[in-house]
Amino acid sequence: MNEPVLRVAQLQKIFGNKEVLRGIDLAVEPGTVLGLLGANGSGKTTLIKCALGLLRPTSGNIMVFGEDSWNLSAAAKARLGYVPQEVTSYPWMRVRQVLAYTAAFYERWNHAFVQTLCERWHVPLEDRIGSLSTGQLQTVGIVLALGHQPEFLVLDEPVASLDPSARRQFLRTLLELLQDRQQTILFSTHITSDLERVAQRVAILGDGKIRFLGELDELKERVKRLRFTARHDLPTSFAVPGALRCEVAGSHATVSVANFDERLVAEMRQTWDADIAVNDLNLEEIFVEMHDGAHV
Amino acid sequence: MALTSNNVTVTPHWATLLRQIKQVCMTYVTQRYLWIGMAFFGLIMVPNMLVSMGPQHARRDGAPTMAFVIGMPMLAAVPFLVGLAKSQLAHSRARLTPQFLPAHLIVLAGILLSFLVMLPLFAAPIAGFEPLGLVALAMAIGVPALWGSHMRRFTPLLVSLAVFYSLLTSWGLDWWIVNSVQHVKIHAAIVAFGIVLASSWIWRMSRLREEMDDYQNAYQMLFARRTSTEAIEQRRIVANQVRRSSLLRGVGDWWHSRLGGYFGGGMLGLVRILTYGLQATPIEVSGLFFVAMMLCMGVFLTQFSVLAQQGGDTGIVMFLVQFGNILPGMMAGELLAQRRPRIANEILLPLTRDQLINALFAASIRNSIVLWLMMHVALGVVLAMAGRPFEFRTILALLLLSASSTLAVIGASLRVSPWPSRAKRIVVSMTAMMILLPPLFAWMVSKAAINSATLATIVFALTAIGIWAIRSARRAWLNLEFV
Numbered sequence: 014m015n016e017p018v019l020r021v022a023q024l025q026k027i028f029g030n031k032e033v034l035r036g037i038d039l040a041v042e043p044g045t046v047l048g049l050l051g052a053n054g055s056g057k058t059t060l061i062k063c064a065l066g067l068l069r070p071t072s073g074n075i076m077v078f079g080e081d082s083w084n085l086s087a088a089a090k091a092r093l094g095y096v097p098q099e100v101t102s103y104p105w106m107r108v109r110q111v112l113a114y115t116a117a118f119y120e121r122w123n124h125a126f127v128q129t130l131c132e133r134w135h136v137p138l139e140d141r142i143g144s145l146s147t148g149q150l151q152t153v154g155i156v157l158a159l160g161h162q163p164e165f166l167v168l169d170e171p172v173a174s175l176d177p178s179a180r181r182q183f184l185r186t187l188l189e190l191l192q193d194r195q196q197t198i199l200f201s202t203h204i205t206s207d208l209e210r211v212a213q214r215v216a217i218l219g220d221g222k223i224r225f226l227g228e229l230d231e232l233k234e235r236v237k238r239l240r241f242t243a244r245h246d247l248p249t250s251f252a253v254p255g256a257l258r259c260e261v262a263g264s265h266a267t268v269s270v271a272n273f274d275e276r277l278v279a280e281m282r283q284t285w286d287a288d289i290a291v292n293d294l295n296l297e298e299i300f301v302e303m304h305d306g307a308h309v
Numbered sequence: 310m311a312l313t314s315n316n317v318t319v320t321p322h323w324a325t326l327l328r329q330i331k332q333v334c335m336t337y338v339t340q341r342y343l344w345i346g347m348a349f350f351g352l353i354m355v356p357n358m359l360v361s362m363g364p365q366h367a368r369r370d371g372a373p374t375m376a377f378v379i380g381m382p383m384l385a386a387v388p389f390l391v392g393l394a395k396s397q398l399a400h401s402r403a404r405l406t407p408q409f410l411p412a413h414l415i416v417l418a419g420i421l422l423s424f425l426v427m428l429p430l431f432a433a434p435i436a437g438f439e440p441l442g443l444v445a446l447a448m449a450i451g452v453p454a455l456w457g458s459h460m461r462r463f464t465p466l467l468v469s470l471a472v473f474y475s476l477l478t479s480w481g482l483d484w485w486i487v488n489s490v491q492h493v494k495i496h497a498a499i500v501a502f503g504i505v506l507a508s509s510w511i512w513r514m515s516r517l518r519e520e521m522d523d524y525q526n527a528y529q530m531l532f533a534r535r536t537s538t539e540a541i542e543q544r545r546i547v548a549n550q551v552r553r554s555s556l557l558r559g560v561g562d563w564w565h566s567r568l569g570g571y572f573g574g575g576m577l578g579l580v581r582i583l584t585y586g587l588q589a590t591p592i593e594v595s596g597l598f599f600v601a602m603m604l605c606m607g608v609f610l611t612q613f614s615v616l617a618q619q620g621g622d623t624g625i626v627m628f629l630v631q632f633g634n635i636l637p638g639m640m641a642g643e644l645l646a647q648r649r650p651r652i653a654n655e656i657l658l659p660l661t662r663d664q665l666i667n668a669l670f671a672a673s674i675r676n677s678i679v680l681w682l683m684m685h686v687a688l689g690v691v692l693a694m695a696g697r698p699f700e701f702r703t704i705l706a707l708l709l710l711s712a713s714s715t716l717a718v719i720g721a722s723l724r725v726s727p728w729p730s731r732a733k734r735i736v737v738s739m740t741a742m743m744i745l746l747p748p749l750f751a752w753m754v755s756k757a758a759i760n761s762a763t764l765a766t767i768v769f770a771l772t773a774i775g776i777w778a779i780r781s782a783r784r785a786w787l788n789l790e791f792v
Contacts, residue, residue: 066662067657067791069788086661087661093657103586103651104545106585110568117570120574143548
């Protein structure tokens with residue numbers, strides 16, 4: 014079996030008195046796209062920065078391509094690409110100069126591929142970095158991260174500043190990359206519809222811990238919404254084991270469950286003498302249910 | 310609790326305005342570095358004021374002290390004031406918050422009035438000089454500095470500096486301070502013109518709109534934490550500066566066209582490539598500006614100043630050496646510190662952490678050495694033009710001391726460079742320099758009494774401090790987390 018591209022074991026990160034990550038375990042296998050989801054402040058960016066060696070873990074281990082992330086070799090870094098939440102570059106340089114500057118560090122920089130990306134995304138090569146809009150700068154950041162065609166691409170909310178058209182084009186390119194070669198991607202975003210298009214696996218982060226890690230399809234199979242319609246009014250004591258959220262209104266109830274099971278539904282039907290409709294949820298609804306459910 | 314209420318208490322307008330003024334004043338007095346700056350200047354100003362009350366009262370001997378008391382606050386505080394005012398008024402809240410402008414503009418006008426009028430009026434009777442000349446002097450230094458800082462242009466600042474440096478000549482002291490009674494009409498005209506320009510600056514601040522070229526807020530550059538909007542604004546300021554200067558554009562583009570392809574894996578190639586990320590133009594070009602400053606100041610001080618006429622060679626050389634030391638020394642750490650957000654990305658370039666930090670340090674120190682050499686060649690030209698005889702031993706000793714103290718300053722500036730707060734970096738590194746440069750000055754004042762062994766010890770000690778600080782800085786950068 015292949016060695017995971019990224020392996021995180023018992024990762025803890027504390028800033029001052031604040032424990033941001035609390036014992037994270039995570040592995041990203043080669044050729045997979047792992048979507049990272051979590052509310053604001055849940056620790057997604059901290060996890061990514063620890064994984065890339067930008068932050069030093071308080072405790073625990075992180076290995077990238079089998080190397081300690083804090084002391085990555087040049088060879089390992091040549092296989093890595095990163096698009097940060099906030100792209101920074103040299104404001105006085107023209108875009109083409111920044112591309113040439115970055116290319117100068119990579120032995121295998123793909124100039125033709127970069128040119129194609131710049132044409133496709135209408136990158137203004139002659140403009141200075143300082144005069145670009147936030148979205149344009151983000152696009153440049155994506156081109157810079159893809160130019161050496163990394164094996165492992167880490168994206169921290171890469172499309173947050175892009176317009177819908179640019180976002181769509183970016184996702185298209187990402188899907189093309191996934192078809193062409195065995196690309197491994199760690200993709201953090203709040204735009205769940207994007208994740209549904211590209212990610213096979215998802216990790217949901219909450220309060221510094223991984224709340225779910227697995228296949229996206231498995232998550233959708235597990236989290237469901239149940240709509241109860243009973244013959245009589247449901248009592249205030251109405252409850253469903255393992256419910257994330259439960260709303261009762263007379264003879265109707267809406268319940269979200271984290272571990273859906275057909276046997277549970279049959280049991281509930283009998284217990285409450287009710288018709289139960291089972292609804293599938295999309296990733297955004299699942300995320301909201303899991304996030305709100307944790308704070309009820 | 311209801312968010313809205315019909316029982317609104319109507320407060321008289323003046324009371325509201327007073328309350329707003331109090332809150333605006335709080336935005337100034339809660340600045341920690343304002344108090345540090347005021348304490349620093351207080352330490353210098355108060356003794357000077359006291360001296361001018363003594364035997365020098367109303368005499369020509371007291372004029373240089375007065376020039377310093379009036380001139381320095383203008384040059385030091387005005388850029389800070391402009392920065393703070395812009396952080397408040399070059400902002401959408403200045404347009405969208407009701408009644409925002411009156412209180413802010415009143416406070417701004419009050420501060421300008423204090424600096425440009427009240428301070429000279431207060432100092433004049435203490436020192437025994439005519440108040441009008443001192444007010445005109447404050448206006449002539451302060452108002453161009455105000456507009457120069459506002460527009461981020463050097464030419465108006467040059468006027469301020471020229472007026473300030475004219476006070477180092479006997480005719481300048483006479484014209485502005487000692488014989489100001491003879492120039493009442495011109496001084497009155499300068500005061501009137503200054504009031505118009507200062508008022509027009511306040512008017513301009515009240516009219517700032519985003520599409521204007523001077524709608525720029527560089528104030529947050531001083532501090533550790535910036536929002537993404539502030540980062541965007543600072544990016545734009547740099548791009549605008551390059552766009553405005555055809556020289557900067559031309560040289561920068563020519564330089565960047567020499568980037569070439571893959572650096573080849575060697576240390577020298579890596580240092581060469583990383584140098585591109587330090588400045589918009591090569592140091593060999595940007596350094597020419599400082600060389601020109603050194604030549605202008607040097608020729609002026611050695612040929613025309615009061616110091617030259619009084620035979621104060623040591624003082625002049627001390628000042629020029631200080632200029633030639635501090636600037637290259639400070640540059641090493643400051644350029645690295647400003648690059649920090651970009652180093653957070655560069656740390657992922659295909660280089661080990663050691664390779665990147667070593668090469669960045671080498672690039673920064675190389676730039677400092679080049680600038681030091683350029684400025685000391687200019688210093689040599691100045692001294693040669695002055696026609697003062699210097700022994701070879703003196704020149705060698707001066708160069709050794711200057712080089713070793715510059716290395717110590719480089720070390721100090723690199724050591725503080727990982728700190729995110731620019732204000733903190735400046736305060737600490739300036740303090741460090743005050744400690745590191747006295748051996749150089751001590752030698753210059755009493756060089757005849759210092760033998761070679763003592764000199765060698767001083768040079769060795771300064772070099773050791775420099776190397777220790779650079780090594781410590783390197784360790785700090787290697788362990789730096791990019792939050």
